[in-house]
Amino acid sequence: xxxxxxxxxxxxxxxxxxxxxxxxxxxxxxxxxxxxxxxxxxxxxxxxxxxxxxxxxxxxxxxxxxxxxxxxxxxxxxxxxxxxxxxxxxxxxxxxxxxxxxxxxxxxxxxxxxxxxxxx
Amino acid sequence: xxxxxxxxxxxxxxxxxxxxxxxxxxxxxxxxxxxxxxxxxxxxxxxxxxxxxxxxxxxxxxxxxxxxxxxxxxxxxxxxxxxxxxxxxxxxxxxxxxxxxxxxxxx
Numbered sequence: 001x002x003x004x005x006x007x008x009x010x011x012x013x014x015x016x017x018x019x020x021x022x023x024x025x026x027x028x029x030x031x032x033x034x035x036x037x038x039x040x041x042x043x044x045x046x047x048x049x050x051x052x053x054x055x056x057x058x059x060x061x062x063x064x065x066x067x068x069x070x071x072x073x074x075x076x077x078x079x080x081x082x083x084x085x086x087x088x089x090x091x092x093x094x095x096x097x098x099x100x101x102x103x104x105x106x107x108x109x110x111x112x113x114x115x116x117x118x119x120x
Numbered sequence: 121x122x123x124x125x126x127x128x129x130x131x132x133x134x135x136x137x138x139x140x141x142x143x144x145x146x147x148x149x150x151x152x153x154x155x156x157x158x159x160x161x162x163x164x165x166x167x168x169x170x171x172x173x174x175x176x177x178x179x180x181x182x183x184x185x186x187x188x189x190x191x192x193x194x195x196x197x198x199x200x201x202x203x204x205x206x207x208x209x210x211x212x213x214x215x216x217x218x219x220x221x222x223x224x225x226x227x
Contacts (some may be wrong), residue, residue, distance in 0.1 A: 037218075044221045063201070097163075104151070107153070108174060113162055
């Protein structure tokens with residue numbers, strides 16, 4: 001069965017960076033993409049971007065361009081999302097979700113989320 | 121960027137039909153996906169490409185899309201359906217918006 005296992009809770013200070021991991025299992029990693037979606041406390045879902053696990057092409061939401069980097073490591077079937085220059089507005093649950101080889105495909109499996117808190 | 125508009129809340133009695141809408145400019149020309157998020161849990165895909173159901177999603181869930189409105193219909197509503205439902209489209213140009221979410225309350 002498809003599973004996405006995410007790294008644990010993070011607490012960061014303003015200005016710092018965070019790197020969240022998402023380890024996939026139960027399917028051929030390079031046949032799909034990985035999306036990153038975040039959700040601030042009590043708020044809705046916000047798409048951050050997508051990476052193809054096949055060729056590592058990326059597509060970032062304009063809001064995060066220049067501040068986010070998404071990568072994959074095929075040998076471990078793991079995707080990573082690094083967000084830099086954190087502010088309190090980045091406090092949120094961060095989800096990885098499996099997508100398609102194209103960024104336009106639906107998100108069919110989601111990880112449990114990684115809580116990132118930014119506080120001085 | 122492309123805006124998707126959802127009503128904040130919908131209430132329905134058990135066994136009745138819930139209708140959740142998602143408005144967007146000419147949304148009928150796009151593929152709409154729907155997600156269910158129960159409290160404290162990650163979202164779950166319930167409808168993709170306007171009306172297709174993933175395996176494991178009950179037939180009570182259906183979707184349609186035309187004009188400026190996409191619709192998620194939940195028939196014979198159960199207590200377990202109580203959740204927030206989000207619509208989502210791909211708008212191209214680094215834009216994959218979600219609607220604001222509709223909280224379904226089962227009375």
